[in-house]
Amino acid sequence: MTRATALSKQKKLRNIDVKVLEGLALHDPRNKTELAAQLDIPRETLRYRINYLRSHFSLYLQANLYHTNIGLRKAMVFAESKPGYEEFLYQCLKSNDYWLYVSQCIGAPKCLATYGIPAGKEAEFQEFLTRLEELDSTRSVDFFWSTCIHNVNATSTWFDKKSEQWIFPWDLWLEEIPNNKGELPYTLKEPEGYFQKADWIDIMILKELEKNYIITLAELAKKLNTSKQRIKYHFKNHIIKEQMLEGPQILATHYKGLSPETCFFIFTFKSYERFSKFAGSLMNKPFVRALGKVYNKNQLFARIYLPRQELGNFIGALSKLVRMGFLETYEYLIEDSTRISRQTISYEFFRGNIWEYNHQKHLENLLSTVPGHAIRA
Numbered sequence: 001m002t003r004a005t006a007l008s009k010q011k012k013l014r015n016i017d018v019k020v021l022e023g024l025a026l027h028d029p030r031n032k033t034e035l036a037a038q039l040d041i042p043r044e045t046l047r048y049r050i051n052y053l054r055s056h057f058s059l060y061l062q063a064n065l066y067h068t069n070i071g072l073r074k075a076m077v078f079a080e081s082k083p084g085y086e087e088f089l090y091q092c093l094k095s096n097d098y099w100l101y102v103s104q105c106i107g108a109p110k111c112l113a114t115y116g117i118p119a120g121k122e123a124e125f126q127e128f129l130t131r132l133e134e135l136d137s138t139r140s141v142d143f144f145w146s147t148c149i150h151n152v153n154a155t156s157t158w159f160d161k162k163s164e165q166w167i168f169p170w171d172l173w174l175e176e177i178p179n180n181k182g183e184l185p186y187t188l189k190e191p192e193g194y195f196q197k198a199d200w201i202d203i204m205i206l207k208e209l210e211k212n213y214i215i216t217l218a219e220l221a222k223k224l225n226t227s228k229q230r231i232k233y234h235f236k237n238h239i240i241k242e243q244m245l246e247g248p249q250i251l252a253t254h255y256k257g258l259s260p261e262t263c264f265f266i267f268t269f270k271s272y273e274r275f276s277k278f279a280g281s282l283m284n285k286p287f288v289r290a291l292g293k294v295y296n297k298n299q300l301f302a303r304i305y306l307p308r309q310e311l312g313n314f315i316g317a318l319s320k321l322v323r324m325g326f327l328e329t330y331e332y333l334i335e336d337s338t339r340i341s342r343q344t345i346s347y348e349f350f351r352g353n354i355w356e357y358n359h360q361k362h363l364e365n366l367l368s369t370v371p372g373h374a375i376r377a
Contacts, residue, residue: 011056013254015164016041018156020049021059025153025250029061030214057252063209064151064246065345066187070203071196071355072098072116072345074292075125076301077143078333081109085137088370090339092135095365096128097346097358104339109139112264112333114149116345118355119194128362137370145295150187152288153250159286166255166286168310170317173281178326182280187246188293196354197242201226201234203350206244210344213248254286258307262289265332267318269298274326287314304332 023039036043053059067074081089086109093102093113101114117125122145133141160167198206204224208215217235221228239245253260269275275298282288282302287310289303306314321327349356 011052011256012164013057013256015156015159015161016045016049017053017057018154018159018254020046020053021154021250021252021254022156024050024061025248029248029250030216053252057254057256060251061213062211062249062251063206063213064149064249065206065210066148066243066246067116067345068148068191068194069242069244070198070206070345071119071194073119073122073194074146074148075115075117075143076146076292077113077115077129077141079111079113079132079141080139081111082137082139083109085109085370086111088137092132092138092366092369094341095132095369096125096362097349098125100343100345102341103335106334106336108333110333112335118357119196121355121357121359124357124359124362128359128366131363131366135366135370144297144299146301147190147293147295148187148246149290149292150185151246151249151290152283152285153248154252154254154286155284157284157286166258166307168287168313170313173285174317174320177277177281177321180277180280182283184276184279185283186243188279188291190293190295198238198244198350199234199353200350201230202238202244203345203347205231205234205239207344207347209245251289255305255307259309260305261308261311262335262337263304263306263311263332264335265302265304265330266294267300267302267330268328269300269326270328272298274298275300278321278327 019039023035027035027038029035032046033043036046039046050059077093079089079093086104089109089111090102090104093099093111096115098115098117099113100116103112104110105112115125129141129143132138158167158169159165201224205220208220208223217228217231221231224231267278269278275293279291279300282291287304287306289305292301293299294301304314318327318330322329349358
């Protein structure tokens with residue numbers, strides 16, 4: 001089979017599929033009847049397209065939590081191992097029970113990790129990272145505290161309906177950025193504090209929503225061995241009212257067939273105004289997965305998902321912004337999509353409505369991960 005023949009047999013993303021992806025994020029994905037009405041398509045068509053997207057574009061729906069209101073503070077960690085110790089570093093980053101995301105990078109023995117650390121345990125976590133860096137197998141460890149991560153779902157903004165192809169008008173985007181006046185969401189603003197507003201049932205519900213956003217209240221009640229009424233009360237009066245839940249994260253490989261890459265970028269600006277305009281311009285772009293703000297700095301980090309050939313064009317656009325003086329600098333890592341691990345919030349350590357943080361256990365786990373337990377003097 002020739003490459004052209006293989007490409008012609010690939011399943012194609014249609015206008016209706018992009019419409020469904022967009023609709024799943026904008027409306028309640030649990031209520032298929034209402035969602036179909038909002039999209040103006042038959043319910044059976046909606047069901048078929050969702051199954052099509054699941055089968056051919058890896059559609060996955062999960063909850064994006066607002067960790068700030070359940071007492072967890074986000075930390076982003078970048079670590080580099082000595083050659084030959086890449087796998088040990090990958091596992092070392094999971095030695096702390098509060099990891100949320102760990103990935104390996106392409107082109108260097110580096111890993112990227114996200115943690116949700118109980119507020120008040122920052123010093124213990126920083127000691128954990130210090131001990132990680134002291135391991136003889138580790139070359140360097142850097143980290144920063146961040147706001148919660150704002151999820152960006154795929155939109156039809158850059159999808160050409162006539163050709164049913166993705167387009168990438170980088171020059172138009174560059175013109176848009178300086179004129180952007182959009183108000184940033186609360187998830188990209190530094191909070192006044194970290195408030196633990198959840199109880200045990202709230203945490204259990206949130207954990208299940210992270211695994212499957214469209215799980216029904218009846219299914220939740222059965223899993224938690226309680227009544228549907230109780231689940232409904234906690235969902236409405238705790239989780240929604242207290243803003244523990246940001247919303248759905250609609251993940252799909254919508255650039256399938258275009259050799260996509262996932263990259264982690266950090267953008268640095270000289271002013272908050274420029275930071276805000278740039279971040280605002282990314283809120284509806286289909287090449288953005290997630291955004292966050294580095295604490296106490298005019299720095300934005302983003303998980304970018306782009307076809308390989310467009311990644312160079314994106315970097316070219318960023319270079320223009322630097323030369324224009326709008327963007328101070330940027331740096332990035334390319335993630336290995338085959339070496340990514342995720343886990344839900346560490347619900348098993350939530351007891352008596354508080355997060356238990358066993359610092360000593362984390363250090364012991366760390367030392368037992370690398371053979372020889374070697375620590376530099």
